[in-house]
Amino acid sequence: VAVVGASRDPAKVGHQVLRNLKASGFTGKLFPVNPRVREILGLIAYPSLEEISDRVDLAVVIVPAIAVPRVIDQCDGAGVSAAVIMSGGFREIGAEGEKIEQDLRDTLKRTKVRVIGPNCTGVDNPHIGLCMWLPLRKHGYISVVTQSGTVASAIKCWAENEGLGIAKCVTLGNRIDIDETDLLRYLGDDPLTRVIALYLESVSDGTRFLKAASDVSKRKPILALKGGRTQPGARAAVTHTRSIVGDDQIFQAAMKQCGVIRVQTTEELYDSSKALSYLTLPSGPNVLIVTSSGGSAILAADVCSDMGLELPPLTRSTEKTLRQKLPGYCIFSNPFDLTTTTADQFRVVVEENIHDPMIHAFLLIFGDPLLGASEVVDSFRPSTEKPIIVAYLGGGDVEDKERAIMHSRGIPVFPSPERAAQALGVLLVRSEYLREED
Amino acid sequence: VAVVGASRDPAKVGHQVLRNLKASGFTGKLFPVNPRVREILGLIAYPSLEEISDRVDLAVVIVPAIAVPRVIDQCDGAGVSAAVIMSGGFREIGAEGEKIEQDLRDTLKRTKVRVIGPNCTGVDNPHIGLCMWLPLRKHGYISVVTQSGTVASAIKCWAENEGLGIAKCVTLGNRIDIDETDLLRYLGDDPLTRVIALYLESVSDGTRFLKAASDVSKRKPILALKGGRTQPGARAAVTHTRSIVGDDQIFQAAMKQCGVIRVQTTEELYDSSKALSYLTLPSGPNVLIVTSSGGSAILAADVCSDMGLELPPLTRSTEKTLRQKLPGYCIFSNPFDLTTTTADQFRVVVEENIHDPMIHAFLLIFGDPLLGASEVVDSFRPSTEKPIIVAYLGGGDVEDKERAIMHSRGIPVFPSPERAAQALGVLLVRSEYLREED
Numbered sequence: 053v054a055v056v057g058a059s060r061d062p063a064k065v066g067h068q069v070l071r072n073l074k075a076s077g078f079t080g081k082l083f084p085v086n087p088r089v090r091e092i093l094g095l096i097a098y099p100s101l102e103e104i105s106d107r108v109d110l111a112v113v114i115v116p117a118i119a120v121p122r123v124i125d126q127c128d129g130a131g132v133s134a135a136v137i138m139s140g141g142f143r144e145i146g147a148e149g150e151k152i153e154q155d156l157r158d159t160l161k162r163t164k165v166r167v168i169g170p171n172c173t174g175v176d177n178p179h180i181g182l183c184m185w186l187p188l189r190k191h192g193y194i195s196v197v198t199q200s201g202t203v204a205s206a207i208k209c210w211a212e213n214e215g216l217g218i219a220k221c222v223t224l225g226n227r228i229d230i231d232e233t234d235l236l237r238y239l240g241d242d243p244l245t246r247v248i249a250l251y252l253e254s255v256s257d258g259t260r261f262l263k264a265a266s267d268v269s270k271r272k273p274i275l276a277l278k279g280g281r282t283q284p285g286a287r288a289a290v291t292h293t294r295s296i297v298g299d300d301q302i303f304q305a306a307m308k309q310c311g312v313i314r315v316q317t318t319e320e321l322y323d324s325s326k327a328l329s330y331l332t333l334p335s336g337p338n339v340l341i342v343t344s345s346g347g348s349a350i351l352a353a354d355v356c357s358d359m360g361l362e363l364p365p366l367t368r369s370t371e372k373t374l375r376q377k378l379p380g381y382c383i384f385s386n387p388f389d390l391t392t393t394t395a396d397q398f399r400v401v402v403e404e405n406i407h408d409p410m411i412h413a414f415l416l417i418f419g420d421p422l423l424g425a426s427e428v429v430d431s432f433r434p435s436t437e438k439p440i441i442v443a444y445l446g447g448g449d450v451e452d453k454e455r456a457i458m459h460s461r462g463i464p465v466f467p468s469p470e471r472a473a474q475a476l477g478v479l480l481v482r483s484e485y486l487r488e489e490d
Numbered sequence: 491v492a493v494v495g496a497s498r499d500p501a502k503v504g505h506q507v508l509r510n511l512k513a514s515g516f517t518g519k520l521f522p523v524n525p526r527v528r529e530i531l532g533l534i535a536y537p538s539l540e541e542i543s544d545r546v547d548l549a550v551v552i553v554p555a556i557a558v559p560r561v562i563d564q565c566d567g568a569g570v571s572a573a574v575i576m577s578g579g580f581r582e583i584g585a586e587g588e589k590i591e592q593d594l595r596d597t598l599k600r601t602k603v604r605v606i607g608p609n610c611t612g613v614d615n616p617h618i619g620l621c622m623w624l625p626l627r628k629h630g631y632i633s634v635v636t637q638s639g640t641v642a643s644a645i646k647c648w649a650e651n652e653g654l655g656i657a658k659c660v661t662l663g664n665r666i667d668i669d670e671t672d673l674l675r676y677l678g679d680d681p682l683t684r685v686i687a688l689y690l691e692s693v694s695d696g697t698r699f700l701k702a703a704s705d706v707s708k709r710k711p712i713l714a715l716k717g718g719r720t721q722p723g724a725r726a727a728v729t730h731t732r733s734i735v736g737d738d739q740i741f742q743a744a745m746k747q748c749g750v751i752r753v754q755t756t757e758e759l760y761d762s763s764k765a766l767s768y769l770t771l772p773s774g775p776n777v778l779i780v781t782s783s784g785g786s787a788i789l790a791a792d793v794c795s796d797m798g799l800e801l802p803p804l805t806r807s808t809e810k811t812l813r814q815k816l817p818g819y820c821i822f823s824n825p826f827d828l829t830t831t832t833a834d835q836f837r838v839v840v841e842e843n844i845h846d847p848m849i850h851a852f853l854l855i856f857g858d859p860l861l862g863a864s865e866v867v868d869s870f871r872p873s874t875e876k877p878i879i880v881a882y883l884g885g886g887d888v889e890d891k892e893r894a895i896m897h898s899r900g901i902p903v904f905p906s907p908e909r910a911a912q913a914l915g916v917l918l919v920r921s922e923y924l925r926e927e928d
Binding site: 065140141144145146149186187198199200201202203204205206208209212251253277279280281282283284285287288289316317318319344345346347348349350351353354356357358362363380381383385387391392417419420421445446447448451467468469470471 | 503578579582583584587624625636637638639640641642643644646647650689691715717718719720721722723725726727754755756757782783784785786787788789791792794795796800801818819823825829830855857858859883884885886889905906907908909
């Protein structure tokens with residue numbers, strides 16, 4: 053990877069990108085390109101792309117906008133077939149930038165270089181340590197395609213902090229070449245991507261997008277957060293030509309038709325991605341809530357109801373068995389409220405219901421400093437196809453510890469009963485879509 | 491404070507409560523009461539309340555349910571006028587417990603002891619280190635009254651982790667004596683409480699509650715999260731007699747009438763509490779969004795619109811001045827998008843608009859690793875009555891650092907544009923209520 057416009061000045065993006073690639077542990081070779089210096093961050097700097105004797109697979113371009121078309125020509129000359137243009141100063145700044153962007157488009161037409169950007173915050177593939185905007189050390193299975201660098205960064209930071217990580221991330225910028233549709237197709241075939249999370253304000257080519265989304269969503273879940281669903285939001289969003297959006301209801305209908313699951317907030321995009329990458333799908337709407345907190349279970353039940361999930365009663369024989377095994381102060385119902393409890397009592401309740409064909413999913417709410425919660429959840433995973441979704445809250449230091457253990461084992465944990473129930477609802481939406489397609 | 495039923499066994503609540511009181515730095519004296527041991531956690535244990543020669547202001551009771559009425563009699567005999575009964579095993583476990591609870595009620599009638607609980611997770615006053623269920627080291631201005639120990643714990647943990655802390659917390663349990671209405675009146679007069687956050691499934695006496703809430707909400711904001719707004723949620727909630735709830739629309743109307751702001755999720759209860767305790771109220775609905783992230787600002791604009799907030803355009807003269815002071819690639823509009831930026835450029839935009847009577851609030855979205863964000867926000871606080879609400883996301887380590895600085899200075903920070911806009915909307919609701927009351 054060549055970083056064209058690498059800089060020794062820590063305040064410059066051309067420095068930060070190189071530093072982040074190093075900090076992420078990039079597994080390939082890095083070639084800073086800058087004709088004015090000989091070394092940056094301990095790496096030999098090259099005066100131009102042509103001077104690099106190794107093969108260069110990707111150029112990251114961070115030179116002033118006016119110089120970008122020439123760099124793309126140089127990429128073409130040096131046999132570099134892909135570039136991520138992070139430089140700003142194109143059509144987003146008005147007429148002057150529009151002209152440079154047109155020059156760049158013309159350049160692309162006569163070269164073979166494929167481009168992401170310009171005016172983007174780079175791409176990430178933490179599986180090989182290729183992270184441009186922020187250093188990432190964790191890698192996972194969520195891939196992000198976005199028109200907002202910050203929405204991507206937020207998801208990356210949350211996934212990094214939780215130790216789950218992401219698979220790949222592409223910020224589209226002005227998307228003069230590669231767009232969300234290309235990336236849907238690419239990520240649809242990427243074995244490390246289990247879920248595709250989109251943030252869009254518009255779609256560059258509606259027909260192509262719908263076709264690709266319909267194809268890909270048959271084998272992989274796609275989530276979409278759309279900015280500009282209200283009038284003030286839409287006014288704030290730059291509206292691109294040939295966009296299918298504008299009217300929010302049309303967008304909603306189009307997404308539903310092609311199997312894309314729409315979410316409403318940045319956190320919901322992350323939560324749903326987490327659930328879809330790490331949990332199996334329920335084969336029906338029935339969930340058993342097992343809880344140490346009555347209040348949290350009621351709040352979860354409310355959101356379950358909003359999401360079309362159902363809470364069937366315990367069977368008579370299960371209730372009878374559980375009454376023998378557990379203290380009398382438990383509430384033997386659904387939600388099953390253990391009240392004062394140990395993590396192991398959660399195991400007893402799940403065990404008795406795990407083979408019940410009328411229970412399709414479990415929602416466990418740990419609402420106290422419950423040691424061993426991670427062990428209990430983990431113990432069921434080899435033996436069941438049913439999703440077990442976890443909310444953990446109000447547990448202080450013990451919660452922090454158990455949460456970290458669960459995340460390290462690929463068990464997603466949600467910070468409130470409502471967010472867990474919402475994420476479980478998304479699993480149901482996905483499973484119902486797949487059943488209809490069948 | 492006497493802990494009746496204190497234990498040497500770390501697995502028991504009677505041990506944990508004592509440990510938590512010590513860990514929270516309780517400023518008064520602690521008297522473990524346990525006739526079978528002489529010392530617990532380095533403190534002299536007393537065989538009974540009567541043996542304590544110092545004055546005891548409060549007894550925390552953690553003995554088996556059957557022994558609780560006798561302990562209350564002993565409190566009365568020893569001149570202890572207040573008790574928090576954490577023991578479970580009362581009406582929540584069925585007929586047998588119902589009988590003990592009736593005994594307890596009878597005991598209360600013939601004594602002067604006032605009681606919180608039973609079956610609760612204690613009370614907290616971190617200002618004096620009196621924390622029973624979890625050790626808390628921070629103290630702030632949010633007070634919580636709740637029918638769910640876990641909802642309280644979640645808010646306490648979030649506030650503790652953010653360094654903001656809470657003022658007071660009371661978990662009601664079976665509320666056989668002191669109820670939410672008593673606590674509303676008490677907290678309404680508590681100088682350290684700036685906002686009262688309620689989690690309720692029902693109200694023990696609707697008429698009394700409405701009267702108290704109407705009085706208190708004139709001088710202090712009250713927030714309410716209600717569990718059981720849907721049929722499955724309501725089924726999960728135990729319905730108490732003489733409750734005004736049941737039909738959710740009636741609850742909604744009653745809350746509105748007495749000035750209580752209703753929220754929908756645990757996180758919203760916390761976010762709204764944070765905003766109301768630390769920010770001034772806007773004198774109107776007009777907000778200027780200043781952002782380094784276009785996408786986040788669009789998402790914020792969408793939620794602002796949902797919440798009745800408006801985004802007026804910049805005045806012509808302000809726009810002219812800002813065009814002179816800032817780079818041409820900024821989007822000189824509302825949202826004002828600085829794109830690639832420094833924290834200091836946020837200052838320039840706020841400065842130019844701070845005296846504009848058409849701008850009632852600022853929403854700043856830091857969407858990158860922006861050093862110095864805290865300084866900028868802090869610098870405006872002495873000179874303006876207008877609320878400046880902050881969202882910070884996608885900023886990695888820098889964000890973590892700046893967030894901690896802001897929280898240490900009492901500037902609330904929200905983790906997504908949507909949550910910040912939602913919280914600002916709650917400030918507007920509160921300010922409009924006060925204007926109508928005027």
